[in-house]
Amino acid sequence: MLKPSASPLNTLSKTSPERAAARKASLLDRLKDARSALYASPGFQTFCSGFWPTRFVARSKAAGVFDLCAGFVYSQILFACVRLELLPVLKVQSLTLREIANHCGLPQDGAARLVKGAAALGILEARSGGRYGLGSVGAAVLGNPGLQGMIAHHDHLYSDMTDPAALLENRSKSTALAQYWIYSPSPSDMDADRAVKETYSNLMRDTQLAVAAEVLRAYSFARHERLLDVGGGDGTFLRMAAEDAPGLDLSLFELPAVAELAQERLEDAGISADVHAGNMFEEDWPDGADLITLIRVCLDHDDDRVATLLSRARKALKPGGVLLIGEPMADSPKVGDAYFGFYLWAMGSGRARTSSEIRQMLDQAGFSETRVLKTGLPDLVRVIRAS
The missing domain is CATH 1.10.10.10 (Winged helix-like DNA-binding domain superfamily/Winged helix DNA-binding domain)
Incomplete structure (x- = not known):
């Protein structure tokens, strides 16, 4: 187990910027420090x-x-x-x-x-x-089937957090959770092994279900003509959207092997959709959609990759089109900073962002209007609309 190499108080010199900032602490900060010192007193x-x-x-x-x-x-x-x-x-x-x-x-x-x-x-x-x-x-x-799926695989997270200090020391180390989530699978492995791509898709489905339901409740899809769901796994969200807005033209963009599985499952459900295979970070997205959805996608990726996603979404949308982002956000600190903070660190990619952070990234990607939509479970799911 890792041990601190030195007392935190000894690491700050009297002339360091950190020490200077501490001397300039606000009155509220000093009151909070005094309160904490009082609470820490056994007497x-x-x-x-x-x-x-x-x-x-x-x-x-x-x-x-x-x-x-x-x-x-x-x-x-x-x-x-x-x-x-x-x-x-x-x-x-x-x-x-x-x-x-x-x-x-x-x-x-x-x-x-x-x-x-x-x-x-x-x-x-x-x-x-x-x-x-x-x-x-x-x-x-x-x-909540999605919650059951998440709980069932938590043994990987528990294993990685046996020594949380060691986990935090090096994010690039191999972890059980990083091996469980196959975000950058070898195309040959995915193509050759149906079990691998089904595992990947089932994981995506399990973590999307609760989020997807809240997105559909928060925003009316019936006002749109064509939906493109990016990173949509096996098409679970498209199937839910088809029930919610029967007249909507549907399309999906996913990794080649997963797109193949999505095509099969959509056809089995009797749903007509255009399924496009490709890498959402490296290839242009299909155009013509007036609604694009990223359902629990940004959360799992680092800032530079999310910026790429938002830029590609802006480019692919029809004029006047809408981008919807639905996922857990760090506006709820217990979910965003505590749970997903460690979960995504162990996974090796992504972070929970506040709605303000995502809106700023949307502004930088060229979206002119963004707003947060109300959901029934804001601690678990928030939705941002951008146009």
Whole structure:
């Protein structure tokens, strides 16, 4: 495990710019520093926990700290419920502890630990007669296939974050998550191995579903004539858009091997679409669309590559056309900076951006009007319209 080479206080000389900036800290910053120093005092914490006007706040803060420490265990309990396919079974009927143990292939005492832990987190819920069914959290997970897909592959992220300091030291190192996401696959591998391209496409589908639904709720596609979905994987978003706006002409632009799979799945669904194969960073996009969508695409790429995408979108759009960007954004810091900050670092590409940052990049790409659209789940999905 990496250890700090020196105290942070010792790394700043008295004449350094950092020290000078610290001396010029605002009054608000100094008040925040004083507050933090007070909170860090064991004596103050003891006083607050015993003094009735403050004890409820003190207990809440203590519980919050404990949840931060225990969060990894909580996530592992959820991961186990998803990996053991326990939630779909309990949706059909509640089960006894013995029945759950048999389903999961666990000894009864091990199953008891899992079930009680999951019930404490609201994933499961105790029922009469010693049976267990879905809790509110478990039902919410089960109702979101995309979320289930993300949870199912989190073992790769957990593996990479065994030593977070080492992970942060070198982003270019090979990680389990970077190998799992095949953003720059060898064309020969993708063409030769159907399982590889299906894995890639299924991952894209799982992470797009919730985002796609919010995009379609936030903006009316019926006002447009032709949609080009760029980086659309196996065509999941196009299939959803076809249901939402039946008269819309559809087209998709993806890597050659994935485009082939998208063509098959769209045809199987009875949907007519023009599927174009190519590299969205290196080749011109098909023109003629008055609506282009980037659904959970920019998030996964670094700034220079996103700038390329936005420039190509501007060039491909018909005059007066609209670009829609839908993805998690860093306006919600827990999602953007905490979760996706580390997730995308481990993946080796991309970062969560605030809506203001994306709008600035759109301005630089030549879009004259941008605005953020309202979504039902702003912590998880935000939508930006640009023209």
